[in-house]
Amino acid sequence: MSETLVPQLPTGSAEPAERAPTDWRTHSMQRRIRKRYAAERRFRLFGLAAVVMSAGFLAFLLITMLSNGIGGFTQTQLQLKIDFPRAGLTLDPQRLRGPGADFALAASGIEGATDAAATAQFGKDGYKLLSDGAWLRVREAVKRDPTLLRGVATIAVPASDAIDIAAKAQGTPEGEATVARLKAQGLLSTAFNPAFLTGADSTDPTTAGIWGALKGSLMTMLVTLLLAFPIGVLSALYLEEYAPRNRWTDLIEVSINNLAAVPSIIFGLLGLAVFLNLFNLPRSAALVGGLTLALMTMPVIVIAGRNAIKSVPPSIRDAALGIGASPVQVVFHHVLPLALPGILTGTIIGMARALGETAPLLMIGMRAFMVSAPERLTDPSTVLPVQIFLWSDQVNRGFVEKTSAAIIVLLVFLLAMNGLAIYLRNKFETRW
Amino acid sequence: MSALTLLFLIAGLGLIGWLSARVRAVSFRRDSNARFSSLPSHQGTYVALWTVLPAALFIAAWSFTSPALVTNRVLTAPAAAQLPPKGFERAAILSEARNLASDRSFGAFHPLAETLEPEYEAAQSYFDWIGSAVALLLAFATGAWAYTRVRAGFRARSRIERVVMLLLLAASLIAILTTVGIVASLLFESVRFFRIVPIGDFLFGTHWSPQVISAKDPGASLGAVPLFWGTFFIGAVIAMIVAIPFGLMSAIYLTQYAAPRVRRWMKPILEMLAGVPTVVYGYFAALTVAPAVRDLGVALGVSWASSESALAAGLVMGVMIIPFVSSMADDSIAAVPASMRDGSLAMGATSSETIRKVLLPAALPGVVGGVLLAISRAIGETMIVVMAASGVATMTLNPFASTTTVTKQIVDLLTGEAEFDSPKTLAAFALGLTLFVITLLLNIVALSVVKRYREAYE
Numbered sequence: 001m002s003e004t005l006v007p008q009l010p011t012g013s014a015e016p017a018e019r020a021p022t023d024w025r026t027h028s029m030q031r032r033i034r035k036r037y038a039a040e041r042r043f044r045l046f047g048l049a050a051v052v053m054s055a056g057f058l059a060f061l062l063i064t065m066l067s068n069g070i071g072g073f074t075q076t077q078l079q080l081k082i083d084f085p086r087a088g089l090t091l092d093p094q095r096l097r098g099p100g101a102d103f104a105l106a107a108s109g110i111e112g113a114t115d116a117a118a119t120a121q122f123g124k125d126g127y128k129l130l131s132d133g134a135w136l137r138v139r140e141a142v143k144r145d146p147t148l149l150r151g152v153a154t155i156a157v158p159a160s161d162a163i164d165i166a167a168k169a170q171g172t173p174e175g176e177a178t179v180a181r182l183k184a185q186g187l188l189s190t191a192f193n194p195a196f197l198t199g200a201d202s203t204d205p206t207t208a209g210i211w212g213a214l215k216g217s218l219m220t221m222l223v224t225l226l227l228a229f230p231i232g233v234l235s236a237l238y239l240e241e242y243a244p245r246n247r248w249t250d251l252i253e254v255s256i257n258n259l260a261a262v263p264s265i266i267f268g269l270l271g272l273a274v275f276l277n278l279f280n281l282p283r284s285a286a287l288v289g290g291l292t293l294a295l296m297t298m299p300v301i302v303i304a305g306r307n308a309i310k311s312v313p314p315s316i317r318d319a320a321l322g323i324g325a326s327p328v329q330v331v332f333h334h335v336l337p338l339a340l341p342g343i344l345t346g347t348i349i350g351m352a353r354a355l356g357e358t359a360p361l362l363m364i365g366m367r368a369f370m371v372s373a374p375e376r377l378t379d380p381s382t383v384l385p386v387q388i389f390l391w392s393d394q395v396n397r398g399f400v401e402k403t404s405a406a407i408i409v410l411l412v413f414l415l416a417m418n419g420l421a422i423y424l425r426n427k428f429e430t431r432w
Numbered sequence: 433m434s435a436l437t438l439l440f441l442i443a444g445l446g447l448i449g450w451l452s453a454r455v456r457a458v459s460f461r462r463d464s465n466a467r468f469s470s471l472p473s474h475q476g477t478y479v480a481l482w483t484v485l486p487a488a489l490f491i492a493a494w495s496f497t498s499p500a501l502v503t504n505r506v507l508t509a510p511a512a513a514q515l516p517p518k519g520f521e522r523a524a525i526l527s528e529a530r531n532l533a534s535d536r537s538f539g540a541f542h543p544l545a546e547t548l549e550p551e552y553e554a555a556q557s558y559f560d561w562i563g564s565a566v567a568l569l570l571a572f573a574t575g576a577w578a579y580t581r582v583r584a585g586f587r588a589r590s591r592i593e594r595v596v597m598l599l600l601l602a603a604s605l606i607a608i609l610t611t612v613g614i615v616a617s618l619l620f621e622s623v624r625f626f627r628i629v630p631i632g633d634f635l636f637g638t639h640w641s642p643q644v645i646s647a648k649d650p651g652a653s654l655g656a657v658p659l660f661w662g663t664f665f666i667g668a669v670i671a672m673i674v675a676i677p678f679g680l681m682s683a684i685y686l687t688q689y690a691a692p693r694v695r696r697w698m699k700p701i702l703e704m705l706a707g708v709p710t711v712v713y714g715y716f717a718a719l720t721v722a723p724a725v726r727d728l729g730v731a732l733g734v735s736w737a738s739s740e741s742a743l744a745a746g747l748v749m750g751v752m753i754i755p756f757v758s759s760m761a762d763d764s765i766a767a768v769p770a771s772m773r774d775g776s777l778a779m780g781a782t783s784s785e786t787i788r789k790v791l792l793p794a795a796l797p798g799v800v801g802g803v804l805l806a807i808s809r810a811i812g813e814t815m816i817v818v819m820a821a822s823g824v825a826t827m828t829l830n831p832f833a834s835t836t837t838v839t840k841q842i843v844d845l846l847t848g849e850a851e852f853d854s855p856k857t858l859a860a861f862a863l864g865l866t867l868f869v870i871t872l873l874l875n876i877v878a879l880s881v882v883k884r885y886r887e888a889y890e
Binding site: 036037039040042043044046047048050053054055057058061064065068230231232234235237238239242243251252255256261262263264265267269270272273274295298299302326327328352355356357358359362367385386389392400403404407410411414418422 | 589590592593596597599600601603604605606607608610611613614617618620621677678679680681682684685686688689690698700701702704705707708709710711712713714715716718719720751754758782783784785787788805808809811812813814815818819839842843846847860861864867868871872875876879
C-alpha cells in the first residue's frame with residue numbers, strides 16, 4: 001500500500017488537480033490521529049492539573065493555618081493547689097462583693113500567693129511553670145466562690161509558654177520532660193482559652209489576645225463604611241445618571257478607574273503626608289486608618305455601583321419621568337432602590353478587601369503595641385492584619401500558633417463577608 | 433460651646449425652618465387654586481437647607497482657620513515672649529500646650545507649656561464662642577431669608593434638586609481630589625528629596641544602603657536600580673512564571689472543558705485565592721515556603737541559599753496572582769466570537785488545536801492586557817515581600833539569593849523612627865512616586881490594549 005494517497009500538485013498548471021478523498025485507514029493517518037488525540041488528552045490534563053493545583057495551593061494554605069492555629073484557641077492548664085489560709089492574704093471578705101473586688105484582691109498579694117503555691121507544689125522554680133497571667137485566673141475563681149478562701153483549693157491555671165508548647169507540639173527537651181512528669185501526675189489539662197478572644201496584645205503569648213485588634217478593625221471599618229459608602233454611591237449616581245459627556249466627567253471617570261488600580265501602599269503614603277503631616281490628625285488612630293481605607297474603597301464601590309445602576313432598565317426611568325417625576329425623584333425613588341442590592345454586594349466586597357489590608361495602615365503608624373482595646377476613634381489602636389504582622393515578627397515560639405489563630409479569625413470574617421455578598425447577589429439577581 | 437451642641441442647635445433651627453415653611457406652604461395651597469410644582473415638604477426642605485448649609489460651611493472653614501488665630505493670640509501673651517524664636521523646639525512647646533489645653537490628663541514635658549496652657553484655653557474658648565455665635569446668627573439669617581421667599585408658586589423643588597446635583601458632583605470630585613492629593617504629596621516630598629539627592633543618582637545608581645547615608649554625597653548610597661531589579665525579578669519574572677501557566681490553563685479548562693457544575697464550583701474557589709489577605713500570604717511565605725525553598729536550594733547544591741529568597745516571595749505572589757490572570761483570560765476567551773471556534777471545529781481540528789491555534793491568538797491582546805495588569809498588581813504588592821523578601825539590595829539572577837523590592841524598602845524606611853526631613857524618609861516618597869508612575873503606565877497600557885481589542889470583535 002502506498003504511503004501517500006494525496007496526489008502531487010501538478011507543477012506549472014494554474015488549476016490544482018482534484019484531491020482524492022483522504023484514506024483514514026492508512027497506517028500513517030491512524031498514527032497521526034492517535035498522536036493528535038494524545039495531544040488533546042494531554043492538553044486537557046494540563047488544564048485539569050492547573051485547576052486542581054491552584055485549588056490545592058488554597059487548600060494547603062488553609063490546612064497549614066488551621067493545623068498551626070487551632071492550638072491558639074486552647075490552653076494548657078495546670079492544676080494548682082493553693083492553701084489560702086496559709087498564704088496570708090490581707091483581705092477583708094466583705095470587699096469581695098461590689099466593684100472594688102478586683103482591686104482588693106490584687107492588693108491582697110494574691111499574685112505572690114499564687115507563685116508561692118506553685119513553688120510549694122512543684123519545687124524551687126515552680127512559679128516558672130505558670131503563665132504570667134495565672135494569678136488572674138485565681139482571682140476570678142475566688143471572686144466567683146469566696147468560700148475557696150477557707151481551705152485548700154485546686155484551681156486550673158494557664159501554664160507557662162514553654163509548657164504550653166511542649167504539651168501541644170515539639171518543645172525543649174526539659175520542657176518535654178516536665179510535661180511528661182506533670183501528665184503522669186494528672187495535673188495537666190487542655191481547655192478553651194477565653195483570653196485569646198477577650199484580651200489585647202501582650203508580650204506573653206499565653207495572655208495575648210485579639211480583642212484589642214478586632215475592636216480596632218471594627219472601628220476602622222465603621223469609619224471606612226460611613227465615608228466610602230455615601231460618597232461612592234453618590235458619585236456612581238452622578239456619573240451614571242446625570243453627568244454630561246465632556247472632558248471633566250471623563251477626567252473623573254479616568255481617575256476613579258486609576259484609583260482602583262493604585263497599589264495600596266501609595267494610599268498609605270497619601271494618608272501619612274496629608275492626614276498626619278498636613279492636618280495633624282493623631283498617629284495610629286482608627287480615624288486616620290478609616291479615612292485612608294475609605295479613599296481606597298470608594299473607587300471599588302463606585303465601579304460596582306455604576307454596573308448595578310446601568311443594569312436597571314431605561315423603561316423604569318421613562319415611566320417615572322412620564323408621570324411627572326423630576327430627574328432627582330426618578331433616581332432616588334426608583335433607580336436607587338432597584339440598584340441597591342448590586343451596590344451592597346460591591347460594598348461588601350470592597351469592605352472585605354479593606355479589612356484584610358495591612359500596608360497602608362503600617363504607613364500611618366498603626367503598628368503600635370497596645371495592651372488595651374481602643375475606646376475612641378482617636379485613640380491609638382491596631383487592626384487585625386497588623387496584629388498578625390506584628391506577631392509574625394515575634395521570636396517567642398508561642399506566637400506562631402497565636403498568629404495562625406488570629407489568621408483563622410480574620411479568614412472567618414472574610415469568608416462570612418464574601419458569603420454574604422454571594423448570597424445577596426443570588427437572592428436579588430433580577431433578569432428584567 | 434462644644435461642636436456637638438452647636439451642630440444640634442443648628443439642626444434644631446433647620447427643623448424649625450422646615451416645619452414653619454411647610455405650615456406656610458400648606459396655607460398657601462388652601463388659599464389658592466393655582467397648580468403647584470412643589471409639595472409643601474419641598475418648601476420646608478428648601479428653608480431647612482438654607483438654614484443648615486451656610487452655617488455648616490462656615491463651621492468647616494472656621495475649624496481650619498481658628499487654630500492659627502488661637503496660636504496668634506497665645507503668642508501675644510507675655511509668657512510667650514520666653515519661647516525660643518524659631519524652629520523645632522518652639523513648635524514642640526506650642527503643640528504640647530495645645531494638647532494640655534484639650535486634655536489635662538497628659539503631663540507636661542516642658543515647664544513653659546504648663547504656663548502657656550491657660551492662655552491656650554482662654555484663647556480657644558474665646559474663638560469658640562465667636563465661631564458658635566457667628567454660625568448660629570448665620571443659620572438664623574439665611575433661614576429667615578429663605579422663609580421670606582416661600583410663597584405660592586415658588587419653585588422649591590427645582591432649587592433643592594440643584595443642591596442635590598451639586599452634592600453628587602462634589603462626591604464624584606473626591607476621586608479627582610484623591611488623585612491630586614496622591615500626586616501632589618508624592619511630588620512635594622520627592623522634590624524635597626531630589627534637592628538633596630540628584631535625580632540621576634537615584635534612578636541610575638546601583639548601590640542602595642539607606643542605613644548609612646554619607647552627608648557629603650547622599651546620592652552615592654541611594655541608587656535605586658537594585659530595588660527596581662528586585663521588584664521586576666520577583667513580581668514580573670518569578671511570580672509570572674507561576675501565575676501565567678496556572679492562570680491561563682485554569683481559564684482554558686474552566687471555559688472549554690469543564691462541566692458547568694464543576695465550573696460553578698471551581699471559579700469561586702479560585703477567586704478565593706485573590707480574597708486571602710496578603711498578610712496571610714506573607715506569613716505563609718515566611719513560615720512555610722521560605723524554609724522549604726532554602727532546603728531545596730541546599731539540596732540542589734546552590735552555594736548560598738538564603739532563607740529570604742526571591743523565589744519564596746515570588747512563588748507565593750504568583751499563587752496570589754493566579755485568579756487575576758485566569759479571570760482576565762476567561763473574559764477575553766469568552767469574547768472571541770463563537771463562529772471562529774465553530775469554524776475551526778467544523779474543519780476537523782480537535783479542541784486543543786482550536787484553542788491553541790484559533791482562540792488563544794484571537795484572545796491574545798486581552799490575555800496580554802490581563803498579564804500587564806497582573807504585573808502591575810504584583811509590583812505594588814507589599815506584605816508578601818515585607819515578610820518574605822530580604823532587606824538587602826542585591827542584583828542577582830539567582831532565585832535562591834535574597835533580593836529586596838521597592839515596596840519593602842518603603843515600609844522599612846518609614847516605619848523606623850526618623851525625622852521627617854532626612855533623605856532616608858524622603859526617599860520613601862521618591863520610591864512611592866516611581867511605583868505610582870510605573871503602575872499607572874502599566875494600567876493605562878493594559879486597559880487600552882484590552883479596550884481596543886474588545887471593540888474589534890463587536
